[in-house]
Amino acid sequence: MRDYRIIPTLLLKNGQIVKGEQFKNHQYIGSPINTVCIFNELKADELFILDIDASINQKEPDYELLSTIGVRSFMPLAYGGGITSVDQARRVLSLGFEKVVINNSALNTPSLIDEMAKRFGSQAIVVSIDYINQGNTNIVTSHLNQEKLDVDLLEWAKECQSRGAGELLMTCVSREGTYQGFDSETIERIGKELTIPLICQGGANSLQSIHEVVQQNKASAVAVGSMFVYSKHKEGILISYPEEKSRVFHAFKNN
Amino acid sequence: MIAILDLGSGNIGSLVNALNWIGVENTIVNSPLTLTKASKIILPGVGSFDTAMEKIHYKGFREPLEELVIHKKTPIMGICLGMQILTESSEEGKLKGLGWIKGKTVKLITSERFKVPNMGWLKVDNKPQTCLSKNIPNNTYFYFAHSYKIEIDEPNDSIMTSHLQQAFISGVQKDNIYGIQFHPEKSHEQGLQLLQNFAEL
Numbered sequence: 001m002r003d004y005r006i007i008p009t010l011l012l013k014n015g016q017i018v019k020g021e022q023f024k025n026h027q028y029i030g031s032p033i034n035t036v037c038i039f040n041e042l043k044a045d046e047l048f049i050l051d052i053d054a055s056i057n058q059k060e061p062d063y064e065l066l067s068t069i070g071v072r073s074f075m076p077l078a079y080g081g082g083i084t085s086v087d088q089a090r091r092v093l094s095l096g097f098e099k100v101v102i103n104n105s106a107l108n109t110p111s112l113i114d115e116m117a118k119r120f121g122s123q124a125i126v127v128s129i130d131y132i133n134q135g136n137t138n139i140v141t142s143h144l145n146q147e148k149l150d151v152d153l154l155e156w157a158k159e160c161q162s163r164g165a166g167e168l169l170m171t172c173v174s175r176e177g178t179y180q181g182f183d184s185e186t187i188e189r190i191g192k193e194l195t196i197p198l199i200c201q202g203g204a205n206s207l208q209s210i211h212e213v214v215q216q217n218k219a220s221a222v223a224v225g226s227m228f229v230y231s232k233h234k235e236g237i238l239i240s241y242p243e244e245k246s247r248v249f250h251a252f253k254n255n
Numbered sequence: 256m257i258a259i260l261d262l263g264s265g266n267i268g269s270l271v272n273a274l275n276w277i278g279v280e281n282t283i284v285n286s287p288l289t290l291t292k293a294s295k296i297i298l299p300g301v302g303s304f305d306t307a308m309e310k311i312h313y314k315g316f317r318e319p320l321e322e323l324v325i326h327k328k329t330p331i332m333g334i335c336l337g338m339q340i341l342t343e344s345s346e347e348g349k350l351k352g353l354g355w356i357k358g359k360t361v362k363l364i365t366s367e368r369f370k371v372p373n374m375g376w377l378k379v380d381n382k383p384q385t386c387l388s389k390n391i392p393n394n395t396y397f398y399f400a401h402s403y404k405i406e407i408d409e410p411n412d413s414i415m416t417s418h419l420q421q422a423f424i425s426g427v428q429k430d431n432i433y434g435i436q437f438h439p440e441k442s443h444e445q446g447l448q449l450l451q452n453f454a455e456l
Contacts, residue, residue: 097266
């Protein structure tokens, strides 16, 4: 069995952690500091923090909040939201984040990927791509304005790779927050053409579904939202992480 | 006092946070003058081979490092790229490395199953145990984020190995010179333990 990462994704809005469905109707989950602390305690493999406010309203990252999060986390952290320049990326990375996640700024200015990769190394750059399913096709979308873009998913993924992205975070918006299971076909179609890791997101509903999408469908890692912040399908807030994974991967006794 | 060399391109925030958390005094060093006061040195881990070596030369670190590490035997630990620059050269760049560990840095080969950069948790085989792996069980997981690995001339210099499609070196030691391919500052408690071990040398 191949070891793989399971990565909780936390969405920030107005300085709080929220969760939605298909990128809409976001509900309050909790305070960022507490939530991150819990995942640190639960020994999560890694954590993605995405500020949907900063993105949509084109605000700067909340550096103060990020600094507080960075200081007490001892697992890899990635931050995305409102990063449009190399200098903003540098600042975020200096606060204790390993990677920055860029989405719209990469679509608008693809050379930003090259610049950032050259400056910080590919392993610090994650390009995030959102798409919806319409019939048999995948349509890349901009979550900024819910716009469908005239961009081919595979071509864009390959371009990001050739420009120096270290990883791709690919989110199926149609399945996001729905517990429907992953879009395995698309994940396989894209994953097999890439030499860089593909992190898939959208639809996780069980450890089994997570395990399968890695073993069978060429994803390298899985980003998970709803499953780790709700107890069952929206029945209550519960921050969790697969105990088996943390036990096996991160069990450590201080003698 | 542990001196962390600021090589300009990377995130040393996490490393500083981790050292602060375990109560180890540390300082970010930008000039050779402050470097000479260090009892130990860390070469941090992000960016590229040439930019790191360029910074070392440009900031005037090269000779003081040689003096402190080779003559005064100051313990030094390279993390990730910091370990790679301990070697003589890299396929990633054109400049010479520090050359204290005989060998070179080579690109990881991608395959259908193994993507590059290698990102994620891998077991680290640390037998036979050394001071750096004290209190860390064999085959404990640590976090890796890299596109290159090192190949060394002296097998005895290897103190830790890990496995991707084949075994590769995840830790080296030659006298007072240490290098690790993974990121202890991002590897939960086991990482903090390793940093503690280095601090206690």
